[in-house]
Amino acid sequence: xxxxxxxxxxxxxxxxxxxxxxxAWEDLTSDVPVSGIRxxxxxxxxxxxNVLLSTLPADMHGMRLLDAGCGTGALAxxxxxxxxxxxxxxxSQGLIDVAAKRAPEGIAIDWRVxxxxxxxxxxxxxxxxxxxxxxxxxxxxxxxxxxxxxxxxHIAFTFAxxxxxxxxxxxxxxxxxxxxRSPAIKPISESKLAHAIGMKxxxxxxxxxxxxxxxxxxxxxxxxxxx
Numbered sequence: 001x002x003x004x005x006x007x008x009x010x011x012x013x014x015x016x017x018x019x020x021x022x023x024a025w026e027d028l029t030s031d032v033p034v035s036g037i038r039x040x041x042x043x044x045x046x047x048x049x050n051v052l053l054s055t056l057p058a059d060m061h062g063m064r065l066l067d068a069g070c071g072t073g074a075l076a077x078x079x080x081x082x083x084x085x086x087x088x089x090x091x092s093q094g095l096i097d098v099a100a101k102r103a104p105e106g107i108a109i110d111w112r113v114x115x116x117x118x119x120x121x122x123x124x125x126x127x128x129x130x131x132x133x134x135x136x137x138x139x140x141x142x143x144x145x146x147x148x149x150x151x152x153x154h155i156a157f158t159f160a161x162x163x164x165x166x167x168x169x170x171x172x173x174x175x176x177x178x179x180x181r182s183p184a185i186k187p188i189s190e191s192k193l194a195h196a197i198g199m200k201x202x203x204x205x206x207x208x209x210x211x212x213x214x215x216x217x218x219x220x221x222x223x224x225x226x227x
Contacts (some may be wrong), residue, residue, distance in 0.1 A: 006140040010115070013135055017092035026098050027090050029072040045131070048055070048158060048212045049075050051221050052128055055156045055208070057159020060084035063125040068116035069132020073099030073109070078126070087124075089116050090132075117147045124148075128158035131219055138188045142196045146225070149201050154225045158219055161211055161220040162187040190220065203227050 017025060027034060037064040052075065057063070061083035067076040070088035072095055080086045090096050100111045104169055111122070116132065127148045133141050141159060148155055194206055207223040 005137060006143070009135050009140065014091045018094045019210060022092070022094040023096060026072065029074060029098075032041075034133055037216050041217045043221065044212050044217025047077070047214060048130060048217075048221060049220055050067075051210050052156050052158075052214060054129055055077055055154075055223050056082065056084075056126060056128075059084060060126075064123070065126045065128065066116075066121060066123075066148075068127055068129040068148075068157075070099060070111075071095050071130075071132075073102060077103060077107060078110050079111050079126075083094070084126075086110065086194045087094065087112060087121055089114055091115075107125060117144055119147075121152070122151070124152045125154065127152045127155045127157075129155070131158050133157055134160040134185050134219065137186050138193055138196060139219065141188065141193070142200050146200055149204060149224075154223070156221060156223040158221050159193065159217045160185045160187045162189040162192075187211030191221075193222070197224060 040189060051107075056065075056079060060079060065076075065079050065084040065086050067073075067079065067086060067088040069159045070090050073088055076086050076088035076099070079196055087110045088099065089094075090099075091113070093113045096111050096113050100109075103109055116129070129144075133144060136144070141157075145155060145157070167222060172176050190209060194209075197204065197206060201224065203226060204224050205227050206226055209220060209222045211218075211220045
């Protein structure tokens with residue numbers, strides 16, 4: 001199981017999104033005008049969502065999908081439109097409220113607030129975690145994947161790639177006053193992560209990796225499945 005660092009990171013995310021950043025995140029994930037920097041992040045997130053959706057079947061009727069860290073729900077909605085039975089969970093009640101409000105009539109999604117590792121969520125054909133693991137270190141990421149591996153056949157997730165630029169941005173962020181900081185993104189080496197997955201998830205293959213870079217948005221997708 002993840003150690004106390006997981007709980008600490010999760011707690012910071014809950015506080016940030018519910019008390020500080022709900023309105024900014026609601027705007028970012030809509031079509032309202034945003035600053036140039038935020039526009040690059042929006043474009044990058046749109047591209048990454050399309051990457052992850054491309055790994056899913058076009059027809060998902062009869063399949064169950066967990067959107068882990070669903071935010072304002074765009075990916076969950078897309079999967080539901082393909083026919084999937086979607087459970088969408090996030091640490092933030094505020095973001096779930098936005099997601100549920102945006103969902104069109106006739107789209108049934110099980111919106112939850114809680115821990116994305118919760119075994120009570122059940123068994124899934126697919127787990128998708130878009131940018132919900134970027135605030136956790138490698139050990140916690142692998143531990144979360146291990147928790148899902150017992151209850152899913154395919155997992156696609158993103159992590160913060162351990163590039164020199166992203167590490168520099170991460171260090172620069174520590175210069176801001178604590179009250180002004182968003183939860184830290186924790187860059188991870190792709191090769192070290194792949195090795196750890198091989199060690200901790202026996203019987204699983206890495207299917208793909210793909211990086212998306214759009215201005216201030218830097219994220220890497222990875223897909224794993226049972227052999």
